Amino acid sequence: MSEKKLKFNSKTIHGGQKPDSAYGAVMPPIYQTSTYAQTTPGGHKGYAYSRSANPTRKALEQSLASIENGNFGMAFASGMAAIDAVIKLLNPGDEVLSTDDLYGGSYRLFKQIFERLGITFRFIGMQNADSIEAHITENTKLIWVETPTNPMMNILDIKAISQLAKKHEVLVAVDNTFATPYLQLPLDLGADIVMHSATKYLGGHSDVVVGALVVNDIELADKLYFIQNASGAVCGPMDSFLTLRGIKTLHVRMQRHCENGRAIAEYLAKHPKIEKVYWPGFEDHPNHEIAKNQMKDFGGMISFIPKGSGYEDAIKIVEKLQLFTLAESLGGVESLAGHPASMTHGSIPNEEREKSGVVDALIRLSVGIEDEVDLIADLEQAIE
Numbered sequence: 042m043s044e045k046k047l048k049f050n051s052k053t054i055h056g057g058q059k060p061d062s063a064y065g066a067v068m069p070p071i072y073q074t075s076t077y078a079q080t081t082p083g084g085h086k087g088y089a090y091s092r093s094a095n096p097t098r099k100a101l102e103q104s105l106a107s108i109e110n111g112n113f114g115m116a117f118a119s120g121m122a123a124i125d126a127v128i129k130l131l132n133p134g135d136e137v138l139s140t141d142d143l144y145g146g147s148y149r150l151f152k153q154i155f156e157r158l159g160i161t162f163r164f165i166g167m168q169n170a171d172s173i174e175a176h177i178t179e180n181t182k183l184i185w186v187e188t189p190t191n192p193m194m195n196i197l198d199i200k201a202i203s204q205l206a207k208k209h210e211v212l213v214a215v216d217n218t219f220a221t222p223y224l225q226l227p228l229d230l231g232a233d234i235v236m237h238s239a240t241k242y243l244g245g246h247s248d249v250v251v252g253a254l255v256v257n258d259i260e261l262a263d264k265l266y267f268i269q270n271a272s273g274a275v276c277g278p279m280d281s282f283l284t285l286r287g288i289k290t291l292h293v294r295m296q297r298h299c300e301n302g303r304a305i306a307e308y309l310a311k312h313p314k315i316e317k318v319y320w321p322g323f324e325d326h327p328n329h330e331i332a333k334n335q336m337k338d339f340g341g342m343i344s345f346i347p348k349g350s351g352y353e354d355a356i357k358i359v360e361k362l363q364l365f366t367l368a369e370s371l372g373g374v375e376s377l378a379g380h381p382a383s384m385t386h387g388s389i390p391n392e393e394r395e396k397s398g399v400v401d402a403l404i405r406l407s408v409g410i411e412d413e414v415d416l417i418a419d420l421e422q423a424i425e
């Protein structure tokens with residue numbers, strides 16, 4: 042059966058995978074080698090040095106391309122390394138438009154590394170796609186999108202943004218970390234590049250730090266493969282193996298993340314001590330209709346603000362949680378809680394951070410796949 046025709050659940054397991062050519066191993070062996078024997082200079086079996094290519098990484102890269110419905114996948118040492126490779130497509134003088142509420146590490150890379158090298162970044166509200174056009178200049182070369190955004194759960198219209206960008210010959214890259222291809226397929230919606238912190242839902246078990254890019258266009262793929270090899274921030278064989286193993290259960294994990302996410306969002310929304318819950322599944326979420334169109338469900342990421350609380354109260358709640366672990370990161374099978382203002386978004390200046398809604402009292406939950414009643418009981422005792 043042609044692989045492109047497979048449905049998503051089959052792709053997570055079989056996409057881009059063949060039994061290993063040496064002994065027929067069904068799971069790709071962990072090719073823990075830096076180099077490969079050659080019979081004569083250049084006489085090798087497709088692999089010369091593991092920074093350029095490694096069979097275990099290749100298996101992961103083919104899986105990534107398959108699940109994102111793209112042609113070419115690349116695996117990096119971290120999500121940040123993947124973003125770094127995308128920005129290296131640009132030149133001094135070029136400009137990037139990005140959302141005003143995005144992962145703090147992306148903001149830090151843009152502002153503190155690449156702005157120094159002559160690339161300009163402008164952060165604007167993108168919830169209304171029509172408002173973006175006025176910001177595009179002749180120097181704009183890339184629109185960097187995150188949806189749902191981290192941590193405010195804003196929804197951006199990937200299709201509308203991609204159409205607009207095409208008109209101006211601007212590339213669109215989508216950080217698909219929060220949604221995963223189970224929920225949305227940015228390339229199908231017209232984006233040029235999909236990026237992942239595969240550390241999160243793709244790996245799914247909080248045991249790797251890995252990044253990913255997937256594209257359709259061969260010229261763009263060649264440029265990114267060149268940067269991947271030239272800069273060298275590649276994903277190692279062991280991490281490739283673990284991420285590939287994680288992807289094989291992505292669809293079943295995501296289904297449960299979404300079910301538990303809904304239960305907890307609804308519980309928090311009804312709680313008398315909770316002021317505001319950010320989750321795109323609510324009908325009164327500003328871009329709920331767009332979320333309904335471009336996503337299959339609404340995911341397991343939720344942010345909320347306890348009533349009348351400030352920094353200290355929010356800290357007290359996250360400290361009291363027992364089943365939810367207070368930790369950086371998200372997307373693992375276990376539930377995590379975070380305090381964006383002091384953790385994931387600590388590198389964004391206070392004024393900028395608060396303007397986008399990331400106030401001191403905001404708490405972010407990555408809802409895992411435990412029993413929903415246990416998760417709710419834990420929140421109940423912590424909020425009390």
Ligand SMILES: Cc1ncc(COP(=O)(O)O)c(C=O)c1O
Binds near residue numbers: 119120144147250251
């Ligand atoms: C939305 C998003 N993008 C990118 C990253 C960076 O990925 P990594 O930590 O794998 O480098 C993160 C990490 O938290 C993230 O949440």
